[in-house]
Amino acid sequence: MLQQIYPTPDHDFQYELNKDMQVAAAHYIDNPRAGKCQQVHGHTYFINLTIGGDQLDDLGFLVDFKALKQTVHDRFDHTLINEDKLFFTSPPSTEKMAETIYDLVEKKLQELENRPTCLQVFVRETPTSYVTFRPKRQAYE
Numbered sequence: 001m002l003q004q005i006y007p008t009p010d011h012d013f014q015y016e017l018n019k020d021m022q023v024a025a026a027h028y029i030d031n032p033r034a035g036k037c038q039q040v041h042g043h044t045y046f047i048n049l050t051i052g053g054d055q056l057d058d059l060g061f062l063v064d065f066k067a068l069k070q071t072v073h074d075r076f077d078h079t080l081i082n083e084d085k086l087f088f089t090s091p092p093s094t095e096k097m098a099e100t101i102y103d104l105v106e107k108k109l110q111e112l113e114n115r116p117t118c119l120q121v122f123v124r125e126t127p128t129s130y131v132t133f134r135p136k137r138q139a140y141e
Contacts, residue, residue, distance in 0.1 A: 006018070006050070006122050009052075011119055013054055015052065017050070017051040017116075019049045019068045021046075021049075021069055024042065024078055025043065025079050026040055026079070027042075028082060029091045029092075031091065043125050043126065045076075045123055045124065046123075046124040049101075049105055049120075049122075051109065051117065053115065053116030055114040055116075057114050062114070067108065071105055081097070094130070097123050098121045098133035101121045102133050106118045119134065120133065
């Protein structure tokens with residue numbers, strides 16, 4: 001994995017966990033304004049999740065890294081993203097990918113007793129293009 005420095009969200013949590021992963025997936029944007037992106041094409045997405053919280057679970061984890069990988073990597077790796085039900089009503093742009101990943105991760109985290117929260121999702125689509133999604137600050141205050 002390429003070492004990267006990600007934007008840092010401002011927060012007051014005691015713990016900040018980051019999980020990197022790669023997802024190989026294809027997509028297309030079904031609109032003439034998308035130009036070449038109208039055609040099915042693939043990316044190796046580099047994804048970073050930033051999780052914050054004040055309490056660890058009984059194993060000493062903020063969240064198990066494996067649970068994060070299962071939530072994101074196992075869902076999207078080696079897929080045509082357009083076929084995922086989460087993208088039936090909106091095109092799978094990098095921005096929507098980041099927002100959708102946030103929603104999936106946050107839902108999973110809220111099931112945990114120690115209630116960590118997703119602070120940001122960073123999605124790099126190409127070596128020169130990336131998106132950072134953060135919820136509005138009041139979402140985790």
